[in-house]
Amino acid sequence: MKQQQFEKRYGDDWQRFRQLLEQLEKPKSSLQPADYQRFGHLYRRVCQFQSLARERRYSSHLVDQLGDLVLRGHRQLYRRRRGIRFGLLLFTLVEFPAVVRQQQRYFWLSALLLFGPALLFFAAIQWQPDLIYTLLPPSRVDDFEMMYDPGNEVLGAARESETNLYMFGYYIQNNISVAFRTFASGLLLGVGSLIILVFNGLLFGGVAGHLSNLGYYHTFFPFVIGHGSFELIAIVIAGAAGLKLGYSLLAPGNATRLESLKSAGRVAVKLIYGVILMLLVAAFLEAFWSSNASLRPAVKYTVGGLLWALVIIWLARSGRGPRRQGAPLSGETV
Amino acid sequence: MLSLLTINTPLDILNSRRRAQQGRLGTLMLDTLHSVETPESVALPLRPASVLPRILAFSIDFLIRSLVFALLSVALNWTGQMGWGLLLIIYFFLEWFYPVYFEVWKDGMTPGKKYLGLRVVHDDGTPVSLSGSLLRNLLRVADFLPVGYAAGVISSICNREFKRLGDLVAGTIVVYESDPLTAPQLTSQGKKAVPADFSTDEQKALLAFAERSPQLSDERQQELARVLQPLLNSRDPVLTIKQMANSLVGH
Numbered sequence: 408m409k410q411q412q413f414e415k416r417y418g419d420d421w422q423r424f425r426q427l428l429e430q431l432e433k434p435k436s437s438l439q440p441a442d443y444q445r446f447g448h449l450y451r452r453v454c455q456f457q458s459l460a461r462e463r464r465y466s467s468h469l470v471d472q473l474g475d476l477v478l479r480g481h482r483q484l485y486r487r488r489r490g491i492r493f494g495l496l497l498f499t500l501v502e503f504p505a506v507v508r509q510q511q512r513y514f515w516l517s518a519l520l521l522f523g524p525a526l527l528f529f530a531a532i533q534w535q536p537d538l539i540y541t542l543l544p545p546s547r548v549d550d551f552e553m554m555y556d557p558g559n560e561v562l563g564a565a566r567e568s569e570t571n572l573y574m575f576g577y578y579i580q581n582n583i584s585v586a587f588r589t590f591a592s593g594l595l596l597g598v599g600s601l602i603i604l605v606f607n608g609l610l611f612g613g614v615a616g617h618l619s620n621l622g623y624y625h626t627f628f629p630f631v632i633g634h635g636s637f638e639l640i641a642i643v644i645a646g647a648a649g650l651k652l653g654y655s656l657l658a659p660g661n662a663t664r665l666e667s668l669k670s671a672g673r674v675a676v677k678l679i680y681g682v683i684l685m686l687l688v689a690a691f692l693e694a695f696w697s698s699n700a701s702l703r704p705a706v707k708y709t710v711g712g713l714l715w716a717l718v719i720i721w722l723a724r725s726g727r728g729p730r731r732q733g734a735p736l737s738g739e740t741v
Numbered sequence: 742m743l744s745l746l747t748i749n750t751p752l753d754i755l756n757s758r759r760r761a762q763q764g765r766l767g768t769l770m771l772d773t774l775h776s777v778e779t780p781e782s783v784a785l786p787l788r789p790a791s792v793l794p795r796i797l798a799f800s801i802d803f804l805i806r807s808l809v810f811a812l813l814s815v816a817l818n819w820t821g822q823m824g825w826g827l828l829l830i831i832y833f834f835l836e837w838f839y840p841v842y843f844e845v846w847k848d849g850m851t852p853g854k855k856y857l858g859l860r861v862v863h864d865d866g867t868p869v870s871l872s873g874s875l876l877r878n879l880l881r882v883a884d885f886l887p888v889g890y891a892a893g894v895i896s897s898i899c900n901r902e903f904k905r906l907g908d909l910v911a912g913t914i915v916v917y918e919s920d921p922l923t924a925p926q927l928t929s930q931g932k933k934a935v936p937a938d939f940s941t942d943e944q945k946a947l948l949a950f951a952e953r954s955p956q957l958s959d960e961r962q963q964e965l966a967r968v969l970q971p972l973l974n975s976r977d978p979v980l981t982i983k984q985m986a987n988s989l990v991g992h
Contacts, residue, residue, distance in 0.1 A: 466944060
């Protein structure tokens with residue numbers, strides 16, 4: 408077939424395809440379901456035309472034109488879903504807790520790396536109070552003492568700020584950045600995450616131990632219990648995501664290291680979406696609830712305890728279907 | 742943009758034929774072309790961008806981010822603590838989500854990348870997703886280590902697609918945006934059929950010659966065209982090639 412005949416016979420097809428593409432490439436396309444069906448059909452035809460045109464050595468200009476249509480069609484047809492798969496609510500209630508449970512090996516390891524050093528250092532400081540100075544310079548220790556002085560009207564780092572909104576911004580910027588770094592440094596065979604987790608564990612245990620020694624526990628613990636559930640568990644999950652990256656490099660199993668890393672990345676990023684959500688909640692609580700010194704500790708302990716229970720039940724149970732008698736849950740190995 | 746490396750002078754046609762006759766592939770080793778095969782068995786050409794243009798793009802983006810932050814901090818200064826809280830949130834978004842926003846919702850191009858004609862896509866040439874973009878941008882932390890993006894630069898020059906660590910994990914690649922297709926501007930008159938055994942690349946070489954001829958002196962045009970004389974057998978090889986180019990574009 409001569410090129411002219413070819414263009415005459417099939418030119419309409421790629422013109423129609425081009426029109427569909429131009430519609431799709433707009434931010435808001437006005438296409439009907441029928442158009443989408445035509446798109447797939449026309450795309451395959453244009454691919455075929457391009458191969459034919461090249462094989463039959465039609466003019467390079469025509470081959471390039473068709474090649475451009477194929478490239479743009481490919482971008483539209485194979486584009487990945489833009490956001491989280493089932494929308495934010497379903498992700499929060501179903502997918503995220505399920506992923507955390509699926510990755511619980513890393514979760515528990517990460518929790519151990521954060522809370523283990525925290526408890527040990529807490530105990531060590533009860534026994535030898537000066538140990539806090541091995542971790543922090545005296546000026547920082549003084550800062551922490553001032554933050555939780557029972558005479559304050561506002562607790563925590565918010566002591567000097569006029570508005571809670573400022574602290575809200577501060578907690579978002581600081582805490583989420585820490586979580587991101589905890590995750591990303593896991594790429595170094597997990598060592599980065601490990602160091603950040605252990606250091607933060609020591610810091611938390613050390614400060615808690617030191618303030619308890621001073622008798623400030625009526626200010627410190629009511630302050631941290633409210634947002635602690637969301638904040639600490641979020642850091643644990645960010646650490647778990649980092650450890651997963653590191654482990655996928657160390658022990659890739661049957662895949663190549665690169666493939667193993669990529670599939671770990673796909674899971675880890677879901678964990679990170681959840682971490683961002685949790686830390687937003689934590690920042691809100693920390694800025695507007697925890698720092699409020701006018702509430703009685705009993706109220707704070709109750710609400711804080713309820714929040715811990717909420718987080719634990721959410722991560723452990725949410726998204727599981729009702730267990731039927733004798734029937735194993737989907738996804739569980741029998 | 743890198744088409745200089747593909748076949749596009751009459752001399753290249755002769756060389757590629759010679760190589761083909763000797764049974765060697767006519768591809769050039771220097772070419773960075775990375776082609777992806779689609780499920781429809783079409784090869785999509787991707788041209789990975791190397792370290793230098795990416796550093797330039799990053800610097801431009803960094804300048805823009807700093808400028809936005811500086812302007813906003815002046816603007817919000819008088820609002821006191823509340824404004825500072827807002828400023829911290831803005832700083833957070835500029836630091837982590839500025840590239841993500843542009844890569845996902847603005848066709849894979851941050852302003853800096855757009856200026857340099859770069860685009861972020863997945864390995865298979867499809868537009869980058871939110872997950873892919875978030876992953877590659879969070880892992881800039883690892884690329885930054887130990888100082889000044891050293892790990893990222895080393896990683897980029899150690900693989901064929903110039904991927905930094907974040908790109909490796911997210912399965913993304915930074916490519917040159919292909920130039921929009923324009924009809925070639927040809928000046929000479931007349932048409933002449935191209936011999937049937939000229940491949941697409943060779944036809945492109947003829948077209949490129951015709952397109953560029955206004956930039957070449959007459960002597961240089963003749964010198965280049967004469968190389969093809971054994972294949973063309975014409976009295977005026979320059980005109981013959983231009984006429985062949987006309988027939989390639991015209992219908």
